Amino acid sequence: MNKPIRKAAVIGSGVMGSGIAAHLANVGIPCLLLDMVPKQLTDEETAKGLSLEHPAVRNRLAASAIAKLTKTKPAPLYDDSFAARITPGNLEDHLAQIADVDWVIEVVVENLQVKKELLRKVEQHWKPGTVVSSNTSGISINAMSADCSDEFRKHFMGTHFFNPPRYMKLLEIIPGERTDRDLVGRMKTFCETVLGKGVVLAKDTPNFIANRIGTYGLLITLQEMLDKGYTVEEVDAVTGPAMGRPKSATFRTLDLVGLDTFVHVADNVYANVADAAEKKAFESPEVLKSMVAKGWLGEKSGQGFYLKRKGSNGSEIHSLNLQTMEYQPQKKASSGSLEAAKLAKGAREKTKALITGGDRYSDLAWNIMKQVLVYSAEKVGEIADSIQEIDEAMKWGFNWEMGPFETWDAIGLVKSVEKMEKEGLSVPAWVKDWISQGNTSFYRKDNGSLFYVHGGQYKQVEERPEVISLRTLKEQNRVVKSNSGASLIDLGDGVVCLEFHSPNNAIGADILTMIQQSVDEVRTNFEGMVVANQGRNFCVGANLMLLLMEAQDEEWDEVDAIIRMFQNTMYKLKRLEKPVVAAPHRMTLGGGVEACMPADQVIASAETYYGLVEVGVGLIPAGGGCKEMALRVSQHVRHPDADLQPFINQVFETIGMAKVSTSGHDAKRLGYLRPTDRVLANQDHLIYEAKQAVLRMAQAGYEPIREEKIRVVGSEGKAVLQLGAIAMKESGYISDHDLLIAKKLAHVLAGGDVPAGSLVTEQYMLDLEREAFLSLTGEPRTQQRMQHMLTKGKALRN
Template sequence: MNKSIRKAAVIGSGIMGSGIAAHLANVGIPCLLLDMVPKQLTDEETAKGLTLENPAVRNRLAANAIAKLAKTKPAPLFDNSFADRITPGNLEDHLSQLAQVDWIIEVVVENLDVKKGLLQQIEGVWKPGTIVSSNTSGISINAMVATCGDEFKKHFMGTHFFNPPRYMKLLEIIPGQQTDPELVTFMKGFCEKLLGKGVVLAKDTPNFIGNRIGTYGLLVTLKEMTENGYTVEEVDAVTGPAMGRPKSATFRTLDLVGLDTFVHVADNVYHNVTDEHEQRIFTVPLAMKSMVEKGWLGEKSGQGFYLKKKSAGGSEILALDLTTMEYVTQKKPKSASLEAAKLAKGAKEKTKALLGAKDRYSDLAWNILKQVLIYSAEKVGEISDSIQEIDEAMKWGFSWELGPFETWDAIGLKRSVERMEAEGLTVPAWVKDWIAAGNTSFYNNEEGKLYSIHVGSSKYKEVEFAPEIINLRSLKEQNKIIKGNSGASLIDLGDGVTCLEFHSPNNAIGEDILSMITQSLDEVRRNYKGMVIANQGRNFCVGANIMLLLMEAQDEEWDEINDIIHLFQNTMYKVKRFEKPVVAAPHRMCLGGGVEACMPADHVVASAETYYGLVEVGVGLIPAGGGCKEFALRSSQQVSLDGVDLQPFINHVFQTVGTATVSSSGYDAKKLGYLRPSDRVVSNQDFAIYEAKQSVLGLANTDYKPIPEEKIRVVGSEGKAVLQLGAIDMKRGGYISDHDLLIAKKLAHVLAGGDVPAGSLVTEQYMLDLEREAFLSLCGEPKTQQRMHHMLTKGKALRN
């Protein structure tokens, strides 16, 4: 389909509407944000002498929503400046402007009559061919446009974003009965590639996929809890990470979502299904209705299933006792099953361990899980024809590590079905037919390809992925590993391009990864066009191996530490001077040494959600893998013309590194200087390796030359004094400690280029030597060792 979306309009400027507009702005799509015209003036407007006819008043709702974006946490925008891409307006004065956009998204109150009336208004100004969609969490798509024309219906669908739109990967697209299938295909591809979403196609049924299964699971959990006497904290202990679910588990999730919102979603199913058993399940418990009536809605009201109570000694989080409706001190649950799950690695093993130990918590997990699995199977064909889309909806929308059918495979399909039937449950016929045909799982991996059940058949069908998705695990299963060790592997991506994948614990950089980088460069030099540095772990890289450094420092093995840092520096230098292109593709947390592994690359293709930072000062150190040197070099390059003052650039670097600033997005990493103007940011993390591979091929197919070495102009001793004076002022103001000041002085010495005259030209090796000397001296400081130990044991920085 020859179609594009260059401009959009969002109608409704509430939390979801403004969030969707913000995310459209994030990816470069200008957006018109419309809302109703206010009926009354505010006191501030009255004081200014404004009237209800003033444009600032008439656009107030949308304008205020845009203004709030910069203050909202978590941040809806990749960069606050992107708010300029959103234009406020109102439905009376600016409705006709909808004819100028390519996509109109309705995001008003969840009321069928209101939505129908608005869509009729939209149709009155609608330009044929414009896509129109509703962001509804469960109202019928067909019912909304029942009175609209056929051409309008062809261009209408549901687009259910999950909140918050920037961060939640799931987007459910719900075609209507007359929606053009080619338009659905176009929107799926557009939303995946440009908006970075994981798109599932849902049928027009109450609450679609994610909320249908998710709400059912929460209500089943509440039922088991009340019938068998479990507490709030016991349920959350079982239904969180122990089952491969988020830490928010059941009741913290409900508090985050809002109990009123949850009740509305549950009621939507109750009023729109005819099965009496299903209606009983979707009947909201009286205790929850009572909480809503009291205004105990969760975090937005200050209390829900949990209440944070402040006291002179700090604060305590109390849990609600549903039998007395009073808040009580939490009791941490302990049992063999919970301990077994904690010790197990990965969601599959955790779930099996939890179910395998026979105690009351294991029973709770099983009694919840069996009902959710059967219900998910019952809904195949009704809410979606694909078990994969049901699984992905739960993973992307509810942060489950395994979807229902993946979970069923993990615990043993045949064995668990036998147990369900022995306990009197009715398993859907198609599941039993699948097992009877000799199948032992819903999914099957063969030679790196994924197959899933073809419902209605006894055979598997191959799961198709977008061509832009490169799965490293799949490539490894196809024996595409060229070489590897415990820390990293070199994988053949095809077309003469390789991928260096980190896979050490937390992808922390140690000698094994550094060794594999050198070996990989040798291999690529002989046989390949270039290399991508990427992985598909939870985070790209959390930095260097602090444990190793701490052990060596405590043993006063200074030569060992010097050798480790020297190896790191030399390895990164080899990457930078390599005669074939190297492209890095970081994602999510990319800290310390992870940043230094990307900086020497010819090009960086970062995911939009990349949190990038040189954070070494948090453990009492400074960057010493080339990070300081690279920043100094970039600053020098920006002032290559005579007469441009270098000091402001170095001041910015000093502040960024000295405060361990981490970018809030890939775009913010550009603003901070971690990424270069030529580096790219891609919306969909799943596409990043593909895009990096294309970048390698693009460079390789030109007359590629390695980055030449150049001298670095430094601010010298005069500039160092400026940096150190700023740090001393911070100390005098009580903002930093004595040890912070020591670190800052070391950092200033390195970034300034040491005690040379201002404007001196120095070599990269000279700067690396300064880095290494400062790093070694700080390793010997007891307070630095305390910081490293605290980070390893507590997972957060120590201010000492």
């Protein structure tokens, strides 16, 4: 019962099964992937002379699923090499091997009898103490395990991963009536800490939490559309970011999920609920059934509510007219309420602006929202014990910015209930009782702690030490210093966190000033510092708009001053006599990477997309990025006679092609992260882990990073790098301007025109960076690239 999970088996190698196996491999858990034995040979197998008894044939389904993992987009693996952690097998030859694993996950077809029969076979080889779970999206856990022994059922539960398993945060754990509750708690902790999931405990009801409410909301939206005559694009304009929902809104979401899959999920609730009104709500409209019958299933069939067509100006997206059932060019929806929502800051204000706009789109938003809120309230206690679990399930599983009860608070609980009742909607008695007690919201904050309604009174949200909220700390007046771009926040135990909060967390003079002030503050009053924030992205780079404006005005002294300030600030951070740990997440680009490089250690989220991308805007890294990469090569190749060239070639290619990692692990492969840096699966734990790392270094007697000279490849090495770039230009891979940038980059990385093997100082390398950056800033084509990035959000190849 207490044994750790070190090895797993996944049964079923379809999209979900292989994706779950991949994510287990991502976090270092070797996995056995099993599937059925094929009944027929493929043409390729026949040509090779293989028989049905050959192991390659018998393991084909699992083996081919593993092979696809390295080709699938978005990538299921943090690093392609992790596929080696998955071993293919089949149910006839290898099922007995589950006796050697710690967790068995069933991911076969959504059919109760198939699952019951598989569990019967699993139990024959099951070793007591091994966890067994089903990845079902809605079949009863109790019904599935009804024929199993009591001891087996104690170790059996539902673990509903959302697709794709690597990227979707939600994991619903569904205990059966016999499941050991201590084991459920340990699995919850394991899945949060090791797998990086947001775990909610669901009850064994049809479709559990997220799919129950999400499916209801999508069906209500479709019905409202059909009743009132809205178009596909109008509905998506209302039910996307304007309502605090993803850009995929309603119909792009349905196309992504697959209309056949959605109908199957809706049918599961329809078949398993007794209430007539609820059953009616989950009946798929005829238009949906008709589209499935036609094979218009969405992305996987090439058409659904949207269709991509070739037009005179390239590909165009057309939308389905549900009256004529023909595709037509999209018409952009526009109204006062949509514009007001667009201008509002944050999901709360956007939602309020949308529903109070007084036009037909406001009506659509309100009519959808009110029904989803009431339905969610009706299901409290039935599908989950608390409103918090329902809210978290919808945020983590459907990427809503606010859960239903957070949304209700945002629009005004008391007034919205009054309006609902005036319009004839029946609001659950517990909600009205709560309001009658004088309460005006489901959640409230008190001294930085969050409370939610539970059992007719406020209950404090469980505070977990590994989840540190910078917002909460700021509400508790823990800010040491602050300006418009960054704040220094006391994390306790002598550790502070430097938080960026400028627009897009772009680095400008305000952030650089705060870094310098923070270094002085930590030197005097604290044990060490964490560099982290909880914005959508860690940092997208330096303030490009400011640089472009100065360059266009030919204010070269100002540009030089900006770069000097950046370089001097990073150098000061690196030389701080106290430990510094950087904790980046998601997009960490250009200057964002350079802000992490001075740290003693980087603890990155597994979903960190990390890269020195300045070449994309016609520049080179000049905040110490080139210098730090050259220093790492010099430190890696210590012997004075060893050849640096192959390693500096690799750095030149990585920076020159503006490579960005696809994960934290990939950042290690690219050389952006060091072997001593760590990658963490759960982004919510980043600041806590970074703080612990600072404390460990401080307690061990921290010694500051000492400056050392950098051995460089010099003029000879520069010639090698430039020759490679010239060859690419002659082959048509890069433009004249790309070649100019490459030559500048080669000059810096090589250490300029010194002899090969020369030892140079960090300041010397920084001077080379700055000179190259300044000269490129004056190039008209670089300015065109900067302008294009600012206006279009993508690189210009000119």
